[in-house]
Amino acid sequence: MNQYFDIPSDLQHSYLGLIGLHLQEALLPVLFGLLIALPIALVCARFNWFYAPVLWVTTVLYAIPSLAFFVVLIDYTGATETTVMIPLTVYSLVLLVPAIVEGTRAVSPDTVAAATAMGFGSFRRFVQVELPIAVPAIMAGLRLAAVSSISLVSVGAIIGNQGALGNLLHDGMIYHRDPLIVTSVVTTAVLAIAVDGLLVLAQVLLTPWQPHGRAAARRARTGPGDDIGPGTDPAGDNVTGKDLTGTDVTGKDAAPQDAAALGEAAR
Amino acid sequence: MNPHVKNTLSSPRNIRLAALAIAAVTAAPLLASCSSSSSGSKDPLAAPKAKAGTVVVGSNNFPESILIGDIYGEALKAKGINVSYKPNIGTRETTYKMLQNGSVTVLPEYNGALLAYLDPKATPTTVDATATAITAKLDSKLTILNPAPAEDKDSVTVNAATAAKYHLTADSTIADLAKHGNEITFGGSPEFKNRQQGLLGLKSVYGLTPKSYKTLDVGGPLTEAALKNDNVQAADIFSTDVTIAQEKWVSLKDPKNLFGFENVLPLVSKTGLQQNGVDALNAVSAKLTTEALLDMNAQVQNDKKDPLAVAQAWLKSAGLA
Amino acid sequence: MNLLHFLNSFFSDGANWHGENGIPHRLVEHVEYSAIALAIAAAIGLPLGLFTGHTGRGGYALSAFATGARALPSFGLLVLMTVWLGQLGTTPAMVPLVALAVAPILVTAHEAIRNVDPAPVDAARGMGMTSLSVLFQVELPVALPLILGGLRSAAIQVVSTATIAAYISLGGFGRYIIDGLAQQTYAQVVGGAVLVAGLALVTMGLFWAVGRLVVSPGVRRRR
Numbered sequence A: 001m002n003q004y005f006d007i008p009s010d011l012q013h014s015y016l017g018l019i020g021l022h023l024q025e026a027l028l029p030v031l032f033g034l035l036i037a038l039p040i041a042l043v044c045a046r047f048n049w050f051y052a053p054v055l056w057v058t059t060v061l062y063a064i065p066s067l068a069f070f071v072v073l074i075d076y077t078g079a080t081e082t083t084v085m086i087p088l089t090v091y092s093l094v095l096l097v098p099a100i101v102e103g104t105r106a107v108s109p110d111t112v113a114a115a116t117a118m119g120f121g122s123f124r125r126f127v128q129v130e131l132p133i134a135v136p137a138i139m140a141g142l143r144l145a146a147v148s149s150i151s152l153v154s155v156g157a158i159i160g161n162q163g164a165l166g167n168l169l170h171d172g173m174i175y176h177r178d179p180l181i182v183t184s185v186v187t188t189a190v191l192a193i194a195v196d197g198l199l200v201l202a203q204v205l206l207t208p209w210q211p212h213g214r215a216a217a218r219r220a221r222t223g224p225g226d227d228i229g230p231g232t233d234p235a236g237d238n239v240t241g242k243d244l245t246g247t248d249v250t251g252k253d254a255a256p257q258d259a260a261a262l263g264e265a266a267r
Numbered sequence B: 001m002n003p004h005v006k007n008t009l010s011s012p013r014n015i016r017l018a019a020l021a022i023a024a025v026t027a028a029p030l031l032a033s034c035s036s037s038s039s040g041s042k043d044p045l046a047a048p049k050a051k052a053g054t055v056v057v058g059s060n061n062f063p064e065s066i067l068i069g070d071i072y073g074e075a076l077k078a079k080g081i082n083v084s085y086k087p088n089i090g091t092r093e094t095t096y097k098m099l100q101n102g103s104v105t106v107l108p109e110y111n112g113a114l115l116a117y118l119d120p121k122a123t124p125t126t127v128d129a130t131a132t133a134i135t136a137k138l139d140s141k142l143t144i145l146n147p148a149p150a151e152d153k154d155s156v157t158v159n160a161a162t163a164a165k166y167h168l169t170a171d172s173t174i175a176d177l178a179k180h181g182n183e184i185t186f187g188g189s190p191e192f193k194n195r196q197q198g199l200l201g202l203k204s205v206y207g208l209t210p211k212s213y214k215t216l217d218v219g220g221p222l223t224e225a226a227l228k229n230d231n232v233q234a235a236d237i238f239s240t241d242v243t244i245a246q247e248k249w250v251s252l253k254d255p256k257n258l259f260g261f262e263n264v265l266p267l268v269s270k271t272g273l274q275q276n277g278v279d280a281l282n283a284v285s286a287k288l289t290t291e292a293l294l295d296m297n298a299q300v301q302n303d304k305k306d307p308l309a310v311a312q313a314w315l316k317s318a319g320l321a
Numbered sequence C: 001m002n003l004l005h006f007l008n009s010f011f012s013d014g015a016n017w018h019g020e021n022g023i024p025h026r027l028v029e030h031v032e033y034s035a036i037a038l039a040i041a042a043a044i045g046l047p048l049g050l051f052t053g054h055t056g057r058g059g060y061a062l063s064a065f066a067t068g069a070r071a072l073p074s075f076g077l078l079v080l081m082t083v084w085l086g087q088l089g090t091t092p093a094m095v096p097l098v099a100l101a102v103a104p105i106l107v108t109a110h111e112a113i114r115n116v117d118p119a120p121v122d123a124a125r126g127m128g129m130t131s132l133s134v135l136f137q138v139e140l141p142v143a144l145p146l147i148l149g150g151l152r153s154a155a156i157q158v159v160s161t162a163t164i165a166a167y168i169s170l171g172g173f174g175r176y177i178i179d180g181l182a183q184q185t186y187a188q189v190v191g192g193a194v195l196v197a198g199l200a201l202v203t204m205g206l207f208w209a210v211g212r213l214v215v216s217p218g219v220r221r222r223r
Helices: A015-046 A048-063 A066-077 A081-105 A109-117 A122-133 A135-159 A164-174 A178-206 A213-222 A243-251 A254-266 B012-038 B063-078 B092-100 B111-118 B127-137 B160-165 B174-178 B196-206 B221-228 B275-287 B290-301 B307-317 C002-011 C023-055 C059-071 C074-085 C091-114 C118-126 C131-168 C174-183 C186-214 C217-222
Strands: B055-058 B083-086 B106-110 B142-144 B154-158 B185-188 B212-215 B234-238 B264-269
Touching (some): A015 A135, A015 A164, A015 A178, A048 A081, A048 C131, A048 C186, A066 A081, A066 A135, A066 C174, A066 C186, A109 A122, A135 A164, A135 A178, A135 C059, A135 C174, A164 B221, A164 C074, A178 C059, A178 C074, B055 B092, B063 B083, B063 B275, B063 B290, B063 B307, B092 B106, B092 B111, B106 B111, B111 B127, B111 B196, B127 B142, B154 B174, B154 B196, B174 B196, B185 B196, B185 B221, B221 B234, B221 C074, B290 B307, C023 C091, C023 C186, C074 C131, C091 C131, C118 C131, C131 C174, C131 C217
Parallel strands (some): B055 B106, B185 B212
Antiparallel strands (some): B142 B264, B154 B234
């Protein structure tokens, strides 16, 4: 086992330390990305014409290979964690802005109209109605962003030991210790899957009105044509007085679904 | 239907409880790791915030440099000096800049390679002349300390098949290979490709122009694998590489001293190191021989020992720690 | 305005326009790696995605597989394959690129077919079309825009990631970035980055054009 977990001293971290560093370098950018994406998406949702140029700019940024991004940034931010985290923030942004915009756009006009009739202003409507309904689509974007971010941190190894678990790759090569490379790849993959799973669970917590569990799976199999009305929802999740959002979403399973697929396609 | 729904396994309430528990458990260490690094005290990779009096020992991105960096650092620690490491940074082009801007105080160097970087045209014939030439060109904030007898040169090394084909032996020179230049693919690092002590020098000094150049790593596993598999017939391999003997490769002689003298020496920032530190490093250089270096490289490469442990053991045996 | 200066010095250097390290040769290499990887990934992902989408089976396995494929770090996989296969060449680079591209192709193909409006599918069945005819004559044409979207997203990622192949001595535009880092010539790095980004955008444009050509006008209007 020691061949796998004896971390060479030049990495200056224990195995667990590398994992912590890796999560930090990968997930902080996703968090920053989300914080920046929300206001951008709000503006895009408010002004339709703004979305196309935003999509173009973010797509161009996404096309820049991470390695080149890192190397160019060294000149400005040095061979530091910041240099790794800035591009990852940008990539997260690229995934999250379309996910939020498409998700909020998929909200039924009836719901929007109902909220407006209740006296919601556009900002309050965005935050309290459209965003919650768009959670599945946003989470789909977040999951992609988190998983790709965790994978990309490793590339930071090339710019001088800034790749957390990825640094094991370089060390595994120069010391001829192949097991370290296996450790790096497997640990990174497991981290990505674990974080992905956690986000799925977080989504369950965030969308209590969404059907979950076996009943939902059964309904899903029957297809969108055979929609079971909210009143007969066996999961019993809709009797929370949240009819405004609840009824609408259960009847519109396909909408966030489609937005998620679009989010994927927009990459 | 909905992919998010698909992933659920049991009743909603249980899942939410489990989710809450898992989220709490995993968030804690994550938050802890964030907060601990933001305090900056334990994170060696963060931007240089070295306290006054802390010596930052850097090294280039190959094992021997990391090893010698460890030796320097541990020798300084033995004299009670505060040391922090910044190992495994990158190529000389990168590390030299970091010495200039003060983020690294001490760096293991090789006199010939350093001079070739500073002044590609210099061709000194003695170790002392090399030192003089380096000092003349060095950034005024930097200086070199005494060179060790230990040498590790770049070498033009051919694999066994190529040696047999062209009848090359340990007495052959690079010029003997130059005749067959148009038949061989040469392997080396990206920086070797346009350094004077590299492809440029091989051409101008020995007339060796290989058919093609394959960009690999700094005498590391890629280069070794390429030479072993005959992807390249000749490559830039460090003379202290333990693989040369193992694979019966032949390192060609360099009578025109293209690769000059390659004695190990510390390159240091003048203001960053006190006299006791200078003395400690000079004491290391006095005892560091090529044999010692070869032996330590073998311990790291073959016995998979940690370079820091190897460095500490050597310092102890040499009476320096 | 550092960047513009670097760009100018890179693209105006005549040496960068011919020979083994010239832009045309590196472009051919880059396109070659990307195209092969995308072709392999499509050969795996499309049939699997179409089939599972059509039958509606294997959704769990598929999403688990896709998550797994996404989770694999490309750079780590590249290094691992190089060490395991013990050889240089394109094979070690193909594994991470294919792994990267399979997930979006597979998932979008599956979801696109599954989300086809059931009404025309039922109508086709009612008309006595075989299962295969339903898939290729009804579901596929309707799902094509989304499937192309998946392919496009995979292609862009592959073009962008093929850069790392240079780390294991291969060519492509990544050569400029890796060499530029080692030699500290930023003009090369910036030039390489711009070339890769440009190629990615051209790829995007290409898929847009293909979409215009092959997507039935009826489907296009509806979306």
